[in-house]
Amino acid sequence: MSLIWRRISKLAVVAPLFFIAFSIHSFKHLPFPYLGNAYKRNIYNATLGFEGIAVVSTGWSWRSEGLLDAANLTGLKVDIPNQPKWSTHEVNAFRGLDDTTGEKLGPGETQCWLGHINVWSHAVEHNWATFLVLEDDVDWDVSIKQQLALVAPAIRKITKSTSYSTAQPYGNAWDLLWVGHCGDFIPPNAISLRDESLPIDLNVKYRENDGRFTVLTTEPQQRLVHMTATPMCTYAYALTGDAARKLHLYSKNWAFKGVITKDLAHWCQAGFLKCVTINPELFHHHKKAGTLTSEIAIVEGWPSNVWNVDFTANIKHSARCNSRSPTLVSCIDEFGDSEESQFAKLST
Template sequence: MAPTDTTTSSSIPNSASSEDDLIVVDVSGLLMQTEDKDHSLVGFSDPIGIVAVSNGPSWRVDGLLEAANLTGIDIDIPQQPAWTAEDIDTFRRFKDPGAARKIGPGQTQCWMGHRHALSHALSRGWDTVLVLEDDVDWGINIKHQLAVVAPHVLAVTQFSSKATASQPYGHSWDMLWIGHCGDAIPPIEYTMPTAEPQQRIVHKSNRPICTFAYAVTASAATKILQYTDRGVSNIVSTDLRWWCQAGFLACVTVNPELFHHHKKSGEVNSEIAVREGWQDLAAPAMEDFTANIRYSARCNARAVALVSCQDVFDGNRAEAAS
């Protein structure tokens, strides 16, 4: 296992097996408002695109664009087709007696939205695409965080060639799962050193859930589209997780995530929950907050001073940072 090379990261002993590689990454020293006017993200293969999965104008899109403007990122938001109920039922194999599982119409439309985003990326000729759900949020220092993560992706994937400016992550992966709501850290053969606050771990994907943000190569996007061409029986995060576990996709997770979905005061939390009739999950949020993101780009896009709206349990939420 390759040693870490961040300025203040914890060192990991070389006793873990190659199947269980993980790296501790220190991001505690990266609090800064970026003035970088380059509207691309650090890393991935050129050309890279960023595309949002969205079904139209909403508070989600408004906040997404404000956060993107604050952090100097360009995002494509392709208009989704007006899928009919028949389109949705066909894709979820609703009338197929051999389908292993039935998923709801809202969950199905979410999958179709991700497919549409991947198709859009391929039509643009991008080598790599970062797919974002339209309620996603990230830190104001996201470019610097990604720059710190990049060499550790190389280490975890055991990329042997020298990374280039256009490929700091190498190309020994299909999917980087950088926005999720949890992934189990793979078992290791030694005791982890005590993790300090603001550290993250880069590891081979194990059991990630949620698809807030992920990067895929063009070849991986093509495989996903081909594999789902005749419909699905599972939600998008389940299928992607299974394909990572099976080795159909080579996947790497940043844990905790760099992107998480934002909840806005007074607004419905989940369009899928509304469509499926899940009243508890559809309830409006009481306050603006983003879990696991210390200095939210969405919150700071409208703030006059640096604020944190990190978590509904965070006593410093939406207060000026010291």
Template sequence: MPKRISPTTSEHPTHIAGNSTLGFQSILALSTGPSWRTRGLQAAAKLTNLEIQIPPQPHIHPDLVNAFQSLGPEGIRKPTHGASIAWLAHLDIIKYTVQANMDTVLILEDDVDWDVRIRSQMIRIAQSVRNLTHYPNDDINNPAITTHESETAPYGRDWEVLWIGHCGEYWEDHYETVLYDDPTACPHSDYIGWAKGYIERIPDRRRAVYWSANPVCSFAYALSREGARKVLELLGGAQGEAFDVSMMMACKGKKIKCISVVPEVVHQYFPDQSFGVTSNVDIGNGKEAGAKEADFEGVMGSTENILESARCRALWEQTCLRKP
């Protein structure tokens, strides 16, 4: 059976995880520029009072993409052209955090969505991460923890990647897990994705926080300073099929200290399916861009596994949970 730990109820210092940057030094969005993606992101951020920065993304030369795509020995799976562009973009934004000497950062892809209650969700997650990593919770009375540590480490210090937005993750009964009741967690009946069978092993309407096993999709992940350095070192030379898969493999191999949140609290928003909107990766692979933004941007789409969509609430004053 998993180790079921009840998170503490203390408001200090985990309540910092409910601030406008969710307890991280900064929230950065990975984006190629203004579009329906960023406009919806900014509307959701305004509604939930989050401060999200969108750094300009540097141009990636096609020759660099081609070279990156071909790195590694024969016989290993290699990224497509579009996946290589996305991979290099993730590396660029992580380099930006290193150059800025960020202590912690949350990186979002620009088409993501989250629950309108994200700030209270993250406080519970911070409590759970601290319990999972056995980081002292009574910081005020612990002489080993400085005031600065207490004020800047709502999630503790013993993690390197905190994977809060993904499209699926394994879970087994023997995993050391912090489980807690969460009415904002997507119920089993509404959960969509390849990991539904694993999700159904977790008690319904509960959130699980545990050492990562197999998270896929890099919708939203936080990095510590050491985590950023390790990701650049381990993933900077490609040699895999995609950025998220390679980071997952580094987590699985215990080369990086990674923690997953399941069900996820951040997921990709999808424009209305009838318009056939194309992803940036597919466009990078040469696929037609599809419908024009003016045709679909004003029509509500949907988000999987997020009960009270911040995007849809901000733009249409409605929820838009995609049903199975």
């Protein structure tokens, strides 16, 4: 079993400033199962209702340090398993041909795959029934627990869960919950919820991975829950233990055709995994001022931006930014004069 360096967060005493009130609304008027206090207690625990939270990380850096600060602020406990230093031979042995481009995966893309498999192994070793995977540059809102409590009944409804166990607040009929991504197609049968923790204009200013803004929903502050379609990016996702063991066994055959996002999405589409997407995402990657934020881009030699300010797209009240601020702030974009972006001004 690999050694783990772990920080157990202090249980944050959240001031009234951080309290967000939610109301649930579905344009389909679906009868949601009531999420009682026992369910909420599990979601409000240090692992968000999962049995563990594990982080994909190459080691100590601004990414992991900021993630731990955000976890402390929001009362989360995370494991950061030691990641092996894979040899060139091991990386090349894993690199299959992409059936779209006919080219091999790049070494950075391959190491990303191996990092996720390493976290799956960690979860399997700990026999977790469910767990959340985070990439180490990820960020989330200070109200993440309330957000997950909001979407949990919709997850149970759309997956047709048969479990009433409070130990399974998200139900028992899913394999993967895609909670951190950079976009997914929204099918017409998506369940819509009113989420007041969303930026008021995110429905018309949703930021895609290439920096472009797009219209996401017809109404402001809509959070959608739907079966996974064509997601991009693996900032954060939850797996069941059974799904992790299946994927871990499959990985021994090196039977991968593309980058991790592509393969996971394909397995969701093919029914190999039963997957649910939360849209807009609950987790997004953080951009740190003065740094090249993509480790894959650095290894691959791809062009990458250096940002002037810290920001996290599509997240109203970043846990990373607020872990360094005495007052509630937003750092949703790189524009210092934006109504939703005060952190750059306050931190200078």
